[in-house]
Amino acid sequence: LDKAKKTLENLLNPTGSALAAAELAVVTALESLDDAQNAVDALNYPRANEGTIASAQANYLLALDKVDKMQGIYDHTEGDPNADTGKALALSNLQNAKNDASRSLATLNWYLGEPTEDEVATKNIELHLAQSQLTDAQEALEALKNPGDEDIVLAQAAVDEAEEALETARNGATESELILAQVRLTTAEAALAQAVLTAPFAGTITEIDVRPGDIVSGGRSAFRIDDLSKLYIDLQVSEVDVLQVKTGQEAEIVFDAIDGKTYTGKVTKIGMVASGSQGVVNYPVTVQLLDPDESILPGMTASVTIVVEVHEDVMVVPSSAVRTGVGQRTVTVMFEGEQISVPVTTGLTSDSMTEVSSEQLREGDSVVLNGTTGTTTSSSQNIGMPGPMIIQGDFGERFEGVMP
Numbered sequence: 001l002d003k004a005k006k007t008l009e010n011l012l013n014p015t016g017s018a019l020a021a022a023e024l025a026v027v028t029a030l031e032s033l034d035d036a037q038n039a040v041d042a043l044n045y046p047r048a049n050e051g052t053i054a055s056a057q058a059n060y061l062l063a064l065d066k067v068d069k070m071q072g073i074y075d076h077t078e079g080d081p082n083a084d085t086g087k088a089l090a091l092s093n094l095q096n097a098k099n100d101a102s103r104s105l106a107t108l109n110w111y112l113g114e115p116t117e118d119e120v121a122t123k124n125i126e127l128h129l130a131q132s133q134l135t136d137a138q139e140a141l142e143a144l145k146n147p148g149d150e151d152i153v154l155a156q157a158a159v160d161e162a163e164e165a166l167e168t169a170r171n172g173a174t175e176s177e178l179i180l181a182q183v184r185l186t187t188a189e190a191a192l193a194q195a196v197l198t199a200p201f202a203g204t205i206t207e208i209d210v211r212p213g214d215i216v217s218g219g220r221s222a223f224r225i226d227d228l229s230k231l232y233i234d235l236q237v238s239e240v241d242v243l244q245v246k247t248g249q250e251a252e253i254v255f256d257a258i259d260g261k262t263y264t265g266k267v268t269k270i271g272m273v274a275s276g277s278q279g280v281v282n283y284p285v286t287v288q289l290l291d292p293d294e295s296i297l298p299g300m301t302a303s304v305t306i307v308v309e310v311h312e313d314v315m316v317v318p319s320s321a322v323r324t325g326v327g328q329r330t331v332t333v334m335f336e337g338e339q340i341s342v343p344v345t346t347g348l349t350s351d352s353m354t355e356v357s358s359e360q361l362r363e364g365d366s367v368v369l370n371g372t373t374g375t376t377t378s379s380s381q382n383i384g385m386p387g388p389m390i391i392q393g394d395f396g397e398r399f400e401g402v403m404p
Helices: 002-012 016-042 050-075 085-112 117-145 149-170 175-195
Strands: 204-208 223-226 232-238 250-255 258-270 275-277 280-289 302-312 315-318 322-324 329-335 338-349 353-357 366-370 376-382 388-394
Touching (some): 232 302, 322 338
Antiparallel strands (some): 250 302, 315 353, 338 353
């Protein structure tokens, strides 16, 4: 009953989307008709102008002249053995010249020729088909704008029949009628289920591959839906580093397209199947963004830093201040204008700082940094106590935060 009433309503008051689709179908049919008419008209025009034909004739004559020259060269090798490379090359050049001449002649003949009966028939069939499609589209649009009395009568009859069937059902129906009604209901529900696409999850349409009026085939993708409430980043971590990565570890994330902002994340999955390329073995790692916003779009390039270990309230120095000797690491400290070497025990290392411990070091001491050539310089930097020192691993070109 509802379906019958809806059909009648659409006839009396067509929706805007239905009218728009019908109007678009008319525009598309007009464009197709123009293309088909132009193709038929082109059959009555010369295939090329006089200049193009003259150029094709000249190319053919040049090709014939080249054949004569290559034939003469080959004739000079007549007495040479067939295995001779010079004779083989001459024969190859002669055959190429003949092929070029054949192609030039075919091009010239096509320019001078006329369309075949099959070509004319095909183009006329395409023109008639385009005219028929335009007529159908115009009639469909007119039927929406001004439905005929017969259509309305039929739709009203369907409504009346549905109301009668409903009333019969209310007043009681035989067992066979109930079975038949159940079959019809099941068939209608199946048809409805096929007519409506239901996404397996709630999300946002991020890509549309079809337009109203398109002719589609089975298996074609119509659009893409993404669940933007949870965003994930897929990484590749080398086999050397992956053992230090654990699910739940924190991560810092920056995007190439978003300047000056760092996002937080956590490791949610570590793959067990590796992939190798040119001797490098990597494992897939997935990091979930914990604070996404509208600036982040699917497919953006990101750099991820995973926190693999945290040491709090430790003493750190610039990594360039640590020197390695025979079985001992030291830091050179400035004391009353002199440089004093102090043995230290190192801990974790980040990209610029190294954790150290020594009874002879104090917060605020000045240390001497290594120069770029490996010699000491007069520059110095204070030892800091930065609160929690977070040793991080950057899984881009390097991995940091490992015990030295």
